[in-house]
Amino acid sequence: MPEGTPLLAVYDGEVTFAGxxxxxxxxxxxxxxxxxxVVLRHxxxxxEVLLSIYAHxxxxxxxTGDQVRTGQVLGLSGxxxxxxxxxxxxxxxxxxGTSWPVFDPYGWEGEGEDPWSKHPSGVSNVWxxxxxxxxxxxxxxxxxxxxxxxxxxxxxxTRVRYMGINxxxxxxxxxxxxxxxxxxxxxPVALRGFLxxxxxxxxxxxxxxxxxxxxxxxxxxxxxxxxxEALFWNRTQPAWDNWGDCVQLVYPSGGRYRVGYxxxxxxxxxxxVLAEEKKDALLDAHRLPxx
Numbered sequence: 001m002p003e004g005t006p007l008l009a010v011y012d013g014e015v016t017f018a019g020x021x022x023x024x025x026x027x028x029x030x031x032x033x034x035x036x037x038v039v040l041r042h043x044x045x046x047x048e049v050l051l052s053i054y055a056h057x058x059x060x061x062x063x064t065g066d067q068v069r070t071g072q073v074l075g076l077s078g079x080x081x082x083x084x085x086x087x088x089x090x091x092x093x094x095x096x097g098t099s100w101p102v103f104d105p106y107g108w109e110g111e112g113e114d115p116w117s118k119h120p121s122g123v124s125n126v127w128x129x130x131x132x133x134x135x136x137x138x139x140x141x142x143x144x145x146x147x148x149x150x151x152x153x154x155x156x157x158t159r160v161r162y163m164g165i166n167x168x169x170x171x172x173x174x175x176x177x178x179x180x181x182x183x184x185x186x187x188p189v190a191l192r193g194f195l196x197x198x199x200x201x202x203x204x205x206x207x208x209x210x211x212x213x214x215x216x217x218x219x220x221x222x223x224x225x226x227x228x229e230a231l232f233w234n235r236t237q238p239a240w241d242n243w244g245d246c247v248q249l250v251y252p253s254g255g256r257y258r259v260g261y262x263x264x265x266x267x268x269x270x271x272x273v274l275a276e277e278k279k280d281a282l283l284d285a286h287r288l289p290x291x
Contacts, residue, residue, distance in 0.1 A: 003058055003086040005077040008070075010052050013040040015066040018074075021287045026082035028283040035081015036060055037089075037288045038074045050128075051100055055089035055286035056080050082285040089284050096123045100290045106134065109166070138173065139163035139242075141261055145181040154185035155194070157259045158216065160247050162240040171222030172232075174240050176247055182213035191217075193252030196233075199245050199264055204233045 017039040026033045037055040044050065058078025062068060079086040093100040099121075107127035108114035117124035138161055145156035155178055164173025176196055180189050191206035196219055204219060209228075211217055217229060221239045224232040233239060240247065244262030251257075258265050 001077050001086065001088055003076070003078050005088070006073045007038075007054050007057065007075055007077055007088060009040060009068045009072045009074055011040075011042045011070050013042040013052070013068055015039070015062050015064050015068060016041045016051075016291045017289050018060050018062050018064050018066070021081065021289070024082070024287050026285065028084050028285075029082060033081050035083065035286055035288075036075075036078065037081075037286060038062060039288050039290065040068065040074075041291060049095055051091075051093040051290065053089075053091040053093065053286070053288055055091075055288055056083040056087065056284060083282075084284065085282045087282060087284070089286060092128070093290070094123045094126070105129065106137065106165070137165055141259060143259065145179050146184070152184050153255075153257045154181060155179070155189055155191075155211070155249065155251075156181050156257055157247055157249050159218075160240070160259055160261065162245060162261060163242045167238040167242070171235055171238055172220045172224065174221040174238055175218045175230075176240075177216050177218045178211075178249060179216040180211045180213050185213050188212050195248075195250040197248040197250055198239055199241070202239060203250075204231075204239075207231070 015038060020034045020036055023032050023034040025031070035055055036057040037053065038057065038060055040052045042050045042052065054074055056078055057075045058080060060075040062074050068074065077086065077088045091102050092105045094103045101121055101123045103116065103123050104125040105128040106125070108116070108125045114124050116122040140159060140161035142159050143157070145158055146153055157176060158179040159177035161173070161175050164170060167173050188210040190210050192208045194206040196204040217231065219231045219233060221233050221235050223234050224230065226232060241264065244264035245260070246265035247259045249257040260266070
């Protein structure tokens with residue numbers, strides 16, 4: 001998230017730490033650093049005690065010992081400490097014996113028993129969100145049209161959302177956004193004849209419509225009612241492989257605008273990759289003290 005975004009307490013609690021962590025060596029940055037953060041202790045109605053942690057902040061607006069309420073501003077997001085880019089590092093921890101192992105506040109939804117609950121250093125994952133309040137979880141690539149100086153495509157792929165929760169049950173978690181680049185298209189572009197294709201060769205054919213310069217259109221994987229801003233592939237299964245895919249916008253001429261993630265385009269030969277997901281993922285670590 002952009003630096004300076006207000007960070008809100010997820011639940012009523014007590015501030016057990018607020019300020020600068022003790023300096024430590026950060027391997028990604030190759031130097032000793034100290035980050036700014038907040039730790040909250042929460043007591044649930046059933047008596048269980050949890051911690052929420054907010055790291056790499058730019059400003060802290062609370063102090064140790066404060067009692068805070070749900071939604072209260074704790075400070076602002078940042079890029080302090082062992083961090084390679086602005087973001088919020090958020091953790092939930094649950095007491096087990098004398099330690100505070102991390103756990104997933106979205107619970108365990110896989111087959112069989114929660115493996116983290118059986119790990120010597122783990123604890124069971126628990127769904128904590130109030131009804132309708134869970135933030136959506138997804139992975140996506142967001143790019144400007146024609147990011148390379150030599151690119152001149154009139155229509156470009158500008159966003160690929162390829163991962164959400166339970167894609168098999170909710171195919172519309174996925175979408176591909178295309179945008180008409182006004183630098184290279186001075187008039188509306190007719191989309192008939194354009195195709196959207198994955199690395200398996202599965203194809204969506206665009207209907208007979210036009211897109212104005214500067215306008216964007218999303219193609220959702222699942223079912224829905226088409227509009228001028230959204231089309232639907234009408235699939236009952238995901239189209240984009242979470243472990244890597246090659247999203248290809250195929251022009252009527254046969255040219256291809258390709259966006260790959262997790263090296264997905266490497267398996268498709270013979271076409272130039274116009275945009276590829278960066279491999280240097282954001283790295284971070286913190287040493288905020290626990291109670």
